[in-house]
Amino acid sequence: xxxxxxxxxxxxxxxxxxxxxxxxxxxxxxxxxxxxxxxxxxxxxxxxxxxxxxxxxxxxxxxxxxxxxxxxxxxxxxxxxxxxxxxxxxxxxxxxxxxxxxxxxxxxxxxxxxxxxxxxxxxxxxxxxxxxxxxxxxxxxxxxxxxxxxxxxxxxxxxxxxxxxxxxxxxxxxxxxxxxxxxxxxxxxxxxxxxxxxxxxxxxxxxxxxxxxxxxxxxxxxxxxxxxxxxxxxxxxxxxxxxxxxxxxxxxxxxxxxxxxxxxxxxxxxxxxxxxxxxxxxxxxxxxxxxxxxxxxxxxxxxxxxxxxxxxxxxxxxxxxxxxxxxxxxxxxxxxxxxxxxxxxxxxxxxxxxxxxxxxx
Ligand SMILES: O=C(O)C(=O)C[C@]1(C(=O)O)C=C[C@@H](O)C=C1
Numbered sequence: 001x002x003x004x005x006x007x008x009x010x011x012x013x014x015x016x017x018x019x020x021x022x023x024x025x026x027x028x029x030x031x032x033x034x035x036x037x038x039x040x041x042x043x044x045x046x047x048x049x050x051x052x053x054x055x056x057x058x059x060x061x062x063x064x065x066x067x068x069x070x071x072x073x074x075x076x077x078x079x080x081x082x083x084x085x086x087x088x089x090x091x092x093x094x095x096x097x098x099x100x101x102x103x104x105x106x107x108x109x110x111x112x113x114x115x116x117x118x119x120x121x122x123x124x125x126x127x128x129x130x131x132x133x134x135x136x137x138x139x140x141x142x143x144x145x146x147x148x149x150x151x152x153x154x155x156x157x158x159x160x161x162x163x164x165x166x167x168x169x170x171x172x173x174x175x176x177x178x179x180x181x182x183x184x185x186x187x188x189x190x191x192x193x194x195x196x197x198x199x200x201x202x203x204x205x206x207x208x209x210x211x212x213x214x215x216x217x218x219x220x221x222x223x224x225x226x227x228x229x230x231x232x233x234x235x236x237x238x239x240x241x242x243x244x245x246x247x248x249x250x251x252x253x254x255x256x257x258x259x260x261x262x263x264x265x266x267x268x269x270x271x272x273x274x275x276x277x278x279x280x281x282x283x284x285x286x287x288x289x290x291x292x293x294x295x296x297x298x299x300x301x302x303x304x305x306x307x308x309x310x311x312x313x314x315x316x317x318x319x320x321x322x323x324x325x326x327x328x329x330x331x332x333x334x335x336x337x338x339x340x341x342x343x344x345x346x347x348x349x350x351x352x353x354x355x356x357x358x359x360x361x
Contacts, residue, residue: 026084094126094138140264158315191234207250
């Protein structure tokens with residue numbers, strides 16, 4: 001009688017062989033796509049196509065029948081596309097570092113592991129690197145579900161000509177971690193980024209009310225610091241724990257279980273519609289009563305879904321404001337073009353920051 005384990009493994013070997021041949025056939029198609037693109041676009045060829053990637057991933061999820069989950073299956077295809085794109089042309093992605101931060105995790109989630117990711121120390125440096133052409137795309141955080149908007153990112157758009165080419169939403173799980181020399185029962189100091197400390201405030205009050213909370217530049221920096229301190233712990237994510245080989249002593253300690261952060265992909269290209277898109281605009285208004293109400297009226301009239309409205313003081317003068325507005329739809333839709341025309345008539349300035357696929361993964 002044949003050994004059941006042996007025969008299952010033989011089946012797996014045969015399937016692997018088929019999968020491998022198909023992946024290579026797909027990669028050859030991508031190479032041919034690159035030739036077609038180069039023939040029609042020449043020097044200016046844009047290899048990365050966010051709208052197409054979003055459509056591919058959505059289809060993968062729609063037709064998935066399991067047992068692998070939709071997310072798991074999409075993650076596998078994400079990596080296949082990442083490798084195919086690297087074959088067409090390797091792309092360089094700048095992210096807000098250092099290594100081990102959630103922004104790096106977001107960059108990898110969005111572009112896959114075949115992209116070359118470089119860490120930069122500040123949000124405006126990520127913008128500058130992409131503007132200068134030293135990186136093809138940038139990844140910056142823009143809002144957290146518990147802590148709110150990241151003003152630095154919004155302000156960077158005021159003077160930048162870059163476009164938003166995509167978004168990625170990451171579930172943020174914080175863990176309390178220690179180094180191999182840490183005395184677990186003697187923790188008197190906890191390092192993390194200020195917003196992560198805030199996101200875990202209730203948990204810290206309940207479990208470490210006496211420990212000093214020290215805010216540092218990033219979670220990864222917190223993880224690095226505690227390696228040399230026997231009485232300190234850090235709050236950070238999985239990437240930092242892996243990078244610095246720390247032990248997680250308490251997992252998922254964030255106060256809100258659905259804590260998530262939204263990141264933007266910035267670049268030089270305008271992205272065509274993908275059938276499920278968002279648009280981000282920046283609007284300056286004369287400071288008069290009812291200004292915001294006036295501005296939002298066209299969205300109500302044309303029944304366009306607003307997903308976010310933020311107000312920031314303008315740099316040009318006292319008491320004037322710029323509004324950052326995100327909504328569902330793409331600038332190629334006629335309804336959205338009508339809304340934008342109405343908004344432009346009411347505003348003193350309107351800048352379209354980008355129309356891009358709604359985050360898939
Ligand atoms: O369809 C394309 O334009 C491709 O280049 C192929 C492909 C893919 O592997 O499916 C690769 C990279 C692009 O970002 C989008 C899709």
